[in-house]
Amino acid sequence: PEFGELFKVMVDFEDEMERNDDNDEAYARLIASMAKQNELLAFDRGAVARVIEYGARVVSDKERITTHMQSVSDLLQEANHWAREAGREVVQKADVQQAIESMIYRASRIKERSQEAILRETILIDTSGEVEGQINGLAVLQLGNYAFGRPNRITATVRMGKGEVIDIERRAELGGPIHSKGVLILSSFLSSRYSEERPFALNASLVFEQSYSGVEGDSASSAELYALLSVMAEVPIRQGLAVTGSVNQRGQVQAIGGVNQKIEGFFDICKERGLTGDQGVLIPQANVKNLMLRSKVREAVEAGEFHIYPIEHVDQGIELLTGVPTGELDEEGNYPEGTINRLIVDRLETIAKTQRRYSRPSRDGESPEADEGDAEENGDDVPDEIPDPIPISDGEEDAEDDG
Numbered sequence: 001p002e003f004g005e006l007f008k009v010m011v012d013f014e015d016e017m018e019r020n021d022d023n024d025e026a027y028a029r030l031i032a033s034m035a036k037q038n039e040l041l042a043f044d045r046g047a048v049a050r051v052i053e054y055g056a057r058v059v060s061d062k063e064r065i066t067t068h069m070q071s072v073s074d075l076l077q078e079a080n081h082w083a084r085e086a087g088r089e090v091v092q093k094a095d096v097q098q099a100i101e102s103m104i105y106r107a108s109r110i111k112e113r114s115q116e117a118i119l120r121e122t123i124l125i126d127t128s129g130e131v132e133g134q135i136n137g138l139a140v141l142q143l144g145n146y147a148f149g150r151p152n153r154i155t156a157t158v159r160m161g162k163g164e165v166i167d168i169e170r171r172a173e174l175g176g177p178i179h180s181k182g183v184l185i186l187s188s189f190l191s192s193r194y195s196e197e198r199p200f201a202l203n204a205s206l207v208f209e210q211s212y213s214g215v216e217g218d219s220a221s222s223a224e225l226y227a228l229l230s231v232m233a234e235v236p237i238r239q240g241l242a243v244t245g246s247v248n249q250r251g252q253v254q255a256i257g258g259v260n261q262k263i264e265g266f267f268d269i270c271k272e273r274g275l276t277g278d279q280g281v282l283i284p285q286a287n288v289k290n291l292m293l294r295s296k297v298r299e300a301v302e303a304g305e306f307h308i309y310p311i312e313h314v315d316q317g318i319e320l321l322t323g324v325p326t327g328e329l330d331e332e333g334n335y336p337e338g339t340i341n342r343l344i345v346d347r348l349e350t351i352a353k354t355q356r357r358y359s360r361p362s363r364d365g366e367s368p369e370a371d372e373g374d375a376e377e378n379g380d381d382v383p384d385e386i387p388d389p390i391p392i393s394d395g396e397e398d399a400e401d402d403g
Contacts, residue, residue, distance in 0.1 A: 149265025
């Protein structure tokens with residue numbers, strides 16, 4: 001309570017600044033000053049450049065650089081240690097790199113155990129092949145000041161229903177409000193695209209497989225949408241690709257956080273299993289400016305062994321993941337044959353017809369499975385509207401009420 005009396009002027013300090021030629025030069029001068037004040041060895045040109053690159057990595061933005069000098073000072077101190085150990089008179093780029101790798105190594109025990117569980121197939125993650133309704137989403141785990149990415153399998157299923165997308169994480173009280181909002185948004189996208197002129201006669205379920213703690217954030221909503229589109233169209237997804245990005249009601253893919261850690265987390269698994277040249281990550285176009293990847297990832301991308309695809313709309317993403325064109329409406333309001341949208345529309349209409357047959361009351365001596373042609377021949381009216389399906393009880397209390 002005394003703070004306001006002692007300090008009359010409030011100042012909000014910025015923790016990053018724009019990265020340009022002038023600020024890079026100022027940063028280099030600051031590094032020299034800090035080295036002199038702390039009686040460190042001088043840093044050569046390559047070492048200074050690597051420290052500046054590290055400063056941009058801290059804020060995950062190649063157009064910005066950190067102004068949190070404590071983290072920079074710690075790096076300078078450790079780089080100086082490794083240079084002295086090597087008997088050098090100046091700190092070189094290799095010394096700074098060794099300091100960075102040593103800092104990561106000391107904090108990466110949980111990361112290594114997580115990757116080991118995937119490589120030993122305790123946690124199921126596919127990095128090759130094709131599977132319908134299954135996709136690799138990407139999450140970031142934060143442990144103190146250290147963050148790392150980890151892939152998560154997301155699966156989707158569909159069945160006859162009335163247009164509800166069930167978020168299993170939310171039903172199990174493991175999903176946070178932002179994650180639930182993401183699922184509702186992708187549900188709105190599906191409804192607006194496919195049920196404007198026809199019934200959305202199916203229910204769907206989404207789940208993060210082998211997830212036993214809370215799930216929060218909407219950065220997996222595009223991956224969840226791709227899984228739903230895949231299972232609705234009955235088209236498999238390439239498992240060598242992982243996805244991150246949130247989605248809005250118009251299908252645009254939006255920026256997310258932790259893009260570098262997410263890419264590197266999936267890359268590490270693919271590299272351990274062997275890079276095939278078909279693996280990669282789909283990221284939002286808006287996150288390209290945030291790419292500050294490790295040198296090993298950059299080298300693999302340059303060699304064509306790993307790929308990073310910037311995506312602006314889910315239509316681009318589903319084509320890349322399945323190899324099947326999305327399809328646009330023609331002048332008559334129909335999607336072309338063999339496209340994702342046409343396959344989904346055809347399946348929705350088939351399910352609607354099936355639901356209509358089973359929802360009609362049966363008559364003596366006739367099966368409710370009789371088709372519409374039989375009904376018309378017998379002079380019966382085929383109902384225009386589809387009744388709601390009979391709800392399925394999910395608790396003992398409902399069963400007792402029904403006798």
